Amino acid sequence: MxxxxxxxxxxxxxxxxxxxxxxxxRVELDAREFAAVRKVLESGRLRAGRVTQAFENEFARAAGARHAVAVNSGTSALFLAYRALLEPGDEVIVPDFTFAATAAMVVAAGCKPVFADVDPETCTLDPHEVERRLTRRTRAIAPVHLFGGPADVAALAGLAKRHGLRVVWDAAQAHGAEFGGRDVGSFPDAVCYSFYPTKNMTAGEGGMLTTSDAKLARKLRLLSSHGEASRYSHILLGYNFRLTDIAAAIGRVQLRKxxxxxxxxxxxxxxxxxxxxxxxxxxxxxxxxxxxxxxxxxxxxxxxxxxxxxxxxxxxxxxxxxxxxxxxxxxxxxxxxxxxxxxxxxxxxxxxxxxxxxxxxxxxxxxxxxxxxxxxxxxxxxxxxxx
Ligand SMILES: Cc1ncc(COP(=O)(O)O)c(C=O)c1O
Structure with missing residues (x-):
C-alpha cells in the first residue's frame, strides 16, 4: 500500500x-522502441519469430550464456525452469524474503518450496541457512538476486555442487548484475529474467531464461511452445508461454540501452x-x-x-x-x-x-x-x- x-x-x-x-x-521509451514496434506491426508477423530469435541471441551474448529462451513473463521462466529440472515432490530451497512467484512456481511445478532465511546485509539467500534446511528430498535451490544485488553465487554454487543440487537463479531484478566479474546470467543451471515495466529493461511484459546447457535449452524451448518438436508432433506436455515479436522488438532496443x-x-x-x-x-x-x-x-x-x-x-x-x-x-x-x-x-x-x-x-x-x-x-x- x-x-x-x-x-x-x-x-x-x-x-x-x-x-x-x-x-x-519510470519506463523510458523513445522513438527507437516506437519504430521497432511499428516495423513488426507493419510486417504482419506478430508471434514469436525472427525478432524473438534475434532478441534471444543478443540477450544470451550480453549475459555470457550459450542459450537464451524467451517467454511471456518472469513467472513463466521460473515455472519452466522448475518443470524442466525437477520431478514432482522434489524440495526446492527458496529465500523467505522475495517476490511470491519464486516460490509459487515451485508449487505450480508440483514441487515443495522450503524457505530459508536471508543474509541481513544483502537480503539474499543465506548459504548457512540453506545447509540447515537440506533434507533427503532437496533437489534444488532458487537463490534470488534481490533488488539487483547478486546473491552469494560462489558459496551457493559450491554448496549445490557438494550436495548434487540444481540451481535456478531468479534474476528477475538483476539484468546486468555481476558476480566475480561475470554476468549473473552466465551461471548454471538456469537463470530467469523478467521484463515487467519496473525492471532494469522491459518488453511490456516478458521473460527470458539463460543457460549454457544445450539439452536444457532445447527442453525449455519445447515446454514453452506446446512441446511441439515439429508441426503438430507433441513430444512433451508443454504450454504456450511464447513471447511475441512485438514485445521482443521493445526488448531488443531496451537491451541496447x-x-x-x-x-x-x-x-x-x-x-x-x-x-x-x-x-x-x-x-x-x-x-x-x-x-x-x-x-x-x-x-x-x-x-x-x-x-x-x-x-x-x-x-x-x-x-x-x-x-x-x-x-x-x-x-x-x-x-x-x-x-x-x-x-x-x-x-x-x-x-x-x-x-x-x-x-x-x-x-x-x-x-x-x-x-x-x-x-x-x-x-x-x-x-x-x-x-
Ligand atoms: C524476484 C522476482 N521474481 C519473479 C518475478 C516475476 O516476474 P514477472 O512479473 O515478469 O512474471 C518478479 C517480478 O516482479 C520478481 O521481482
Missing part, C-alpha cells in the same frame, strides 16, 4: 506552489548512498563481496526506534516532500496466505524484520541530479527533525 498524502499537504511544503512528484519507477541505464542506476545509487549513509536509523544497500549491484531497486532498512518513527510515517513524510517510495516486500513468504504452515517468524528472524523495515527510494535512470538532491535532502530533513 502506498501512503496517501493530499495535494494540499504537498502544496503546503512549498508555500502554495505544487511540487513535482518523483516517481518510484541497458549498459547506459545501468551506469545511471549505479551512479544514482552512489549519490543516494553518499547523501544518506551514516544517518542514524538508516542502513543503505550493500552488495556482497565480489558482487556488482544492478540497482533495480534502492532499498534501505530503517531502524524505527532510532528514527523515532515507523515506516509508514517515514514514507508519508517523504511523500510530503514529493518523493514516492515503495515497500519490497511487506510480508515474508512464510506470512503469505498462500504459504501458511511453511514456518513461523521464529524460523526466519531476518526476513521477518526486513519485511517490517525496508523501504525503496527512487533510483531509476530517469532521475535528474536535482531529483537526487531532493531525495537526499528530504531524507536528511526527516531524520534530523525527528530527533
Amino acid at each position: 502506498q501512503p496517501q498524502v493530499s495535494a494540499l499537504e504537498l502544496r503546503a511544503k512549498t508555500g502554495g506552489a505544487a511540487i513535482r512528484k518523483i516517481p518510484i519507477a 541497458l549498459p547506459a541505464a545501468l551506469r545511471r542506476r549505479r551512479e544514482n545509487a552512489r549519490i543516494l548512498t553518499r547523501g544518506v549513509a551514516g544517518l542514524h536509523g538508516i542502513t543503505t544497500p550493500r552488495a556482497g563481496s565480489g558482487a556488482n549491484h544492478a540497482y533495480c531497486l534502492y532499498t534501505i532498512v530503517l531502524e524505527p526506534k532510532a528514527l523515532g518513527m515507523n515506516r509508514d510515517q517515514f514514507q508519508r513524510a517523504l511523500l510530503r516532500h514529493g518523493v514516492e517510495t515503495a515497500v519490497h516486500y511487506p510480508l515474508p513468504l512464510h506470512r503469505q496466505p498462500i504459504f501458511r504452515g511453511y514456518g513461523s517468524d521464529r524460523d526466519f528472524p531476518v526476513s521477518t524484520r526486513l519485511a517490517e523495515c525496508v523501504v525503496s527510494l527512487p533510483v531509476h535512470p530517469g532521475l535528474t541530479r536535482p531529483d537526487l538532491e531532493r531525495i537526499v535532502q528530504a531524507v536528511r530533513e526527516i531524520v534530523s527533525t525527528r530527533k
Whole structure:
C-alpha cells in the first residue's frame, strides 16, 4: 500500500506552489522502441519469430550464456525452469524474503518450496541457512538476486555442487548484475529474467531464461511452445508461454540501452548512498563481496526506534516532500496466505524484520541530479527533525 498524502499537504511544503512528484519507477521509451514496434506491426508477423530469435541471441551474448529462451513473463521462466529440472515432490530451497512467484512456481511445478532465511546485509539467500534446511528430498535451490544485488553465487554454487543440487537463479531484478566479474546470467543451471515495466529493461511484459546447457535449452524451448518438436508432433506436455515479436522488438532496443541505464542506476545509487549513509536509523544497500549491484531497486532498512518513527510515517513524510517510495516486500513468504504452515517468524528472524523495515527510494535512470538532491535532502530533513 502506498501512503496517501493530499495535494494540499504537498502544496503546503512549498508555500502554495505544487511540487513535482518523483516517481518510484519510470519506463523510458523513445522513438527507437516506437519504430521497432511499428516495423513488426507493419510486417504482419506478430508471434514469436525472427525478432524473438534475434532478441534471444543478443540477450544470451550480453549475459555470457550459450542459450537464451524467451517467454511471456518472469513467472513463466521460473515455472519452466522448475518443470524442466525437477520431478514432482522434489524440495526446492527458496529465500523467505522475495517476490511470491519464486516460490509459487515451485508449487505450480508440483514441487515443495522450503524457505530459508536471508543474509541481513544483502537480503539474499543465506548459504548457512540453506545447509540447515537440506533434507533427503532437496533437489534444488532458487537463490534470488534481490533488488539487483547478486546473491552469494560462489558459496551457493559450491554448496549445490557438494550436495548434487540444481540451481535456478531468479534474476528477475538483476539484468546486468555481476558476480566475480561475470554476468549473473552466465551461471548454471538456469537463470530467469523478467521484463515487467519496473525492471532494469522491459518488453511490456516478458521473460527470458539463460543457460549454457544445450539439452536444457532445447527442453525449455519445447515446454514453452506446446512441446511441439515439429508441426503438430507433441513430444512433451508443454504450454504456450511464447513471447511475441512485438514485445521482443521493445526488448531488443531496451537491451541496447541497458549498459547506459545501468551506469545511471549505479551512479544514482552512489549519490543516494553518499547523501544518506551514516544517518542514524538508516542502513543503505550493500552488495556482497565480489558482487556488482544492478540497482533495480534502492532499498534501505530503517531502524524505527532510532528514527523515532515507523515506516509508514517515514514514507508519508517523504511523500510530503514529493518523493514516492515503495515497500519490497511487506510480508515474508512464510506470512503469505498462500504459504501458511511453511514456518513461523521464529524460523526466519531476518526476513521477518526486513519485511517490517525496508523501504525503496527512487533510483531509476530517469532521475535528474536535482531529483537526487531532493531525495537526499528530504531524507536528511526527516531524520534530523525527528530527533
Ligand atoms: C524476484 C522476482 N521474481 C519473479 C518475478 C516475476 O516476474 P514477472 O512479473 O515478469 O512474471 C518478479 C517480478 O516482479 C520478481 O521481482
